[in-house]
Amino acid sequence: MWSPTSLIIGLFNRNFIPYAMSYIIIIKLLVITLCTYIALYKMFPKSKVVYLTISTLAYTFSGWTFFMLFNISYLDIIALFPLLVLILLFVLLFVFP
Numbered sequence: 001m002w003s004p005t006s007l008i009i010g011l012f013n014r015n016f017i018p019y020a021m022s023y024i025i026i027i028k029l030l031v032i033t034l035c036t037y038i039a040l041y042k043m044f045p046k047s048k049v050v051y052l053t054i055s056t057l058a059y060t061f062s063g064w065t066f067f068m069l070f071n072i073s074y075l076d077i078i079a080l081f082p083l084l085v086l087i088l089l090f091v092l093l094f095v096f097p
Contacts, residue, residue: 003076005031021072028075033060039082043089 005027012020037056044052059065059082068074 003073005076006072024072025069025075028072028079029060029065032065032075032079033057035079036060036082039086042086 009020036059040052040055
């Protein structure tokens, strides 16, 4: 509920909140795409851009994402999951070799 992207609702008038939700969902999908691309680029630096883009779009527009689309707070977890995997990979490779 206290997600930074959900706090954008406070900028809109009460009558425009349904329209604002559409924009917030679009912003969250863009954040999911950006975080996934960054994580995949760091994990697989020698991959071609085409493969990274296809993988990113497959994760962003997966069926599970659209199944939970109206649970706004769940989209934040989907966005942070690739970064969490990247952090765990860093810890396993460099902290505990």
